[in-house]
Amino acid sequence: MPHQTECGRKGDLTDARKLKSDKLSEADAIERAKLGDPLAFEALYDLHKRRVYSLCLRMTANTAAAEDLTQEAFLQLFRKIGTFRGESAFSTWLHRMAVNVVLMQLRKKNLPVVPIDESLETEEDAPKKELGGLDLNLAGSIDRLQLRRVIEALPPGYRTIFVLHDVEGYEHNEIADMVGCSIGNSKSQLHKARMKLRELLKTSRAEKAAKP
C-alpha cells in the first residue's frame, strides 16, 4: 500500500501537514479534536499511527487483526479525548490504550497472554537448553527483517512480553500490571523469549548457509 500521510483534499493538505510538523501543535490538535475538528483527528492519527500499528502487528503477527485493533484503539481514544487533561503525555495515554485493546483481544480469543504456569509450556515452545556451548556471535549481524520474522514465530505468551519490554520499552512492573502476572514471571518469560529468538535466528542462519 502506498504511504499516505495526509487527507486527500488539496486545501486541507497544508493544514494537516502544518499540524503535524510542530511538537506544540499536538496540544492544539488535541484541543481542536475535542471540538470535533476532523483535521485535528486526522493529524493526531497521522502522528501516532505507526507506533500503534506496529505494536498491534508485533503482538498479533497478523496484518488484518493489527489493522482492526489499530482502528479500535484510535476510536476508543477519540471517544474519550474530551476527558484528556494532559496529566500524562498523550502518546503514553494512547499507547496504553492500544496495549489494553490488544490484550483484551488476545484474552477474548483465549490466546495465552503470558504463560503463568511454566509446566503448561509445550516442549516445542520452550527454548532448548544450551549450556553456552554454541558460539553464535549474533552481535552486529541481526537484521530487522530477520528479527521481525522470528518474533512472529514466537509463541503468543513469549511474544507479548518480548514486544512490551524489548520493542516498546515497558518495565517489568508495568508489564506485570498490564498482563496480570508477577514481576518474576515477566522477567522469566522475557528471558525465555530471547533464548527462543536466539535459537530461531540460529536455525534461520544455518538454513541460509546451507543454501547453494
Add this chain to the structure above:
Amino acid sequence: MTCTEFEQVLPDITGGDREFEQEQHLRSCSACRSLVSDLKAISQQARSLQACEEPSPRVWNSIEIALRQEGLIRQPSRGEPAKVHSFPSRWRSAWLLPVAAILLVTAGIVQYKHAANQNVVQVAPAAASRTQLASLPTEETMADQQLLQSVAQRAPAMRDVYEANLRDVNSYIRDAQESVKNNPNDEEAQQSLAYAYEQRAMVYEMAVDRSLE
C-alpha cells in the same frame, strides 16, 4: 559458578547489575559471554522495530466514517462548505464528470418540508417525493455500483473497503428513512435522514478523492 547456575540467574541480571561471582564466571567463560552478548544484541535490535510499519489507508477511512456516524466530528473540514460538497479542481477531468453527476444525484439537493407549517423541508433527492423514496434504492444501487467500478479501476485494493462503507451508510439511510416514515413530523428524524445522506455523499467524495491518489 557453573554455566547452568549462571543461566539460572540470567533473567534477573540482564540489566547489567551482576554479583562478583557472576562477573567472574562471565570473564572466564566465552560461551556464556557469547550468550549474554547475543541476548543483548536481540534486545537492542528489537527497539528498532518500534513504529516501523504503517497501516493501509482503509484504517483511517473506517475511523473517519465511524467518527462522523457517532457525531464526534462536528465541524466541516477547512475550506469545505457546511452542506454542499465542492469538488477539488483536479476532478475536472472528463471521466470524472459521470462520477460527479452520480454524486450530485445521490446526495441530491437536501430540502426540508414540514407538513404542518409548510416550511420547505423535504428530505429526499431533488424532485423525489417521500412516496418515491421506495424507488431510490435501485438508483442508489446503480450509483454505488458505478462508483465501485470507478474505484476498482483506479485503486483495486480499496474497492472492498468502500463497498463495506457504502453498505454501512446505506443501512443507516434505510433506518433513518424508516424513522421519517413512522414519524413524518419529527424534525429530529428528518435531520437524521439528511445527515445520513451527507454521510453517503462523504463516502463518495472520499472514494473518488482517495482512489485518485
